[in-house]
Amino acid sequence: MNEQDILKDAERHCTKTGARLTPLRRRVLELVVRADAPVKAYDLLSQIDRSNTSAKPPTVYRALDFLINAGLVHRVEALNAFVACPQAGHGHAAVLYICEVCTKVTEVQGARPGQEHKPEGFCVTRSVIEHYGQCMNCR
Amino acid sequence: MNEQDILKDAERHCTKTGARLTPLRRRVLELVVRADAPVKAYDLLSQIDRSNTSAKPPTVYRALDFLINAGLVHRVEALNAFVACPQAGHGHAAVLYICEVCTKVTEVQGARPGQEHKPEGFCVTRSVIEHYGQCMNCR
DNA sequence: TTTGTTTTGTTATGTTATCACATCCGCACA
DNA sequence: TGTGCGGATGTGATAACATAACAAAACAAA
Incomplete structure (x- = not known):
């Protein structure tokens, strides 16, 4: 896009x-x-x-x-x-993969992370999920 | 603890x-x-x-x-x-659940989030995973 | 004890973010 | 037409967060 x-x-x-x-x-x-x-x-x-x-x-x-x-x-x-955000309106629910070499960010939608270990009764309203590392090109 | x-x-x-x-x-x-x-x-x-x-x-x-x-x-x-960190040395790999009412943080170990949608070839070295919301007591 | 390394002190400054209040602009309605 | 309202922007000040750079002290190894 x-x-x-x-x-x-x-x-x-x-x-x-x-x-x-x-x-x-x-x-x-x-x-x-x-x-x-x-x-x-x-x-x-x-x-x-x-x-x-x-x-x-x-x-x-x-x-x-x-x-x-x-x-x-x-x-x-x-x-x-x-x-x-590459997809207008999907601003919430995003998972970001951030290359520390080239700084580019890849956003993944709908990759809601497993909340299998969520504390009992905890109600999540907003999540910050940022993965840092190297992208394919920068390895 | x-x-x-x-x-x-x-x-x-x-x-x-x-x-x-x-x-x-x-x-x-x-x-x-x-x-x-x-x-x-x-x-x-x-x-x-x-x-x-x-x-x-x-x-x-x-x-x-x-x-x-x-x-x-x-x-x-x-x-x-x-x-x-409630468990010395497990400092990396943590998932945090943060209550926005009482501010308390619950840390979950070993709840590595699914990286099923990880971009091809991306190599993660560090992740920031913070869930905000209300804990059981504050709802 | 000398030497090199790590830790801490110190001054200054850089970077990120918000507050509080003023002004402007578009719009509805008298 | 003007008047009032609410949202958006302008403006100056300052708060909050973080690091650079260099000096001094503590400490451990030789």
């Missing part, structure tokens, strides 16, 4: 769900999609800055919050970074 | 592996164990500070690095916090 398709898909998804993909938010999404690897909030900020002098940290963090809630972007917890 | 047992166990583990559990590191481990929930680095710092005025951020981060490497402590990525 290429950059343009992902963006179109995001538009459609937002239209359908009533989420407001404003120009600023779209711009941030675009930057995340283009990065094609986990990108830092302050890197996004400096890129936005080139076109919009008024961008400040809250600008980018707010946009990212929106995008994460809309299921368009994932936060990579162990990297304090963000990646585009 | 109670606090004292965990500390004894940690001592034994370090003796066996040749890791040097110095007074400072032991003190930090003690604080993490006592907390019985994820603790922040700066909270540890302010607790150490009461006895050791010279404690600075690197003091606690270095001790934590050591403890994590020794498999005595886990970093909870999505919280920027740290928890004691």
Whole structure:
């Protein structure tokens, strides 16, 4: 799935769900999609800055919050970074495989990890699943 | 497993592996164990500070690095916090269930998540697996 | 005791994230 | 047309998290 398709898909998804993909938010999404690897909030900020002098940290963090809630972007917890979700709206339930050499992230949907050993009565609302290692090309 | 047992166990583990559990590191481990929930680095710092005025951020981060490497402590990525590992040396391979109400963490060993959908050729060296929700008591 | 290594102290700074309040903009409705 | 409302963005400040770089001390091996 290429950059343009992902963006179109995001538009459609937002239209359908009533989420407001404003120009600023779209711009941030675009930057995340283009990065094609986990990108830092302050890197996004400096890129936005080139076109919009008024961008400040809250600008980018707010946009990212929106995008994460809309299921368009994932936060990579162990990297304090963000990646585009290749499938709009599947933002929750993702399992990430992160190559520590080339930094590329492969997202696997529907790979809900076995919760066989889940503590009794525990009700999971959100899972962070990130596997780090080397991808095929980088070994 | 109670606090004292965990500390004894940690001592034994370090003796066996040749890791040097110095007074400072032991003190930090003690604080993490006592907390019985994820603790922040700066909270540890302010607790150490009461006895050791010279404690600075690197003091606690270095001790934590050591403890994590020794498999005595886990970093909870999505919280920027740290928890004691109830089983010395099993520090890698852990799956954490974190109650967002009472903040308590239950660690499950040996619950390696299915990697059935792992990208071909990907070699995992480290996994971050954190489930957030409500524990039985807090529902 | 000398030497090399590890640990700890110390200052400074880098990086990540949020708060609080002001302003703007689109929209519904009088 | 204007007025009020709510969501989005602008703005300045600061909080929270983490590391770099170098100095001093502790310690163990030779």
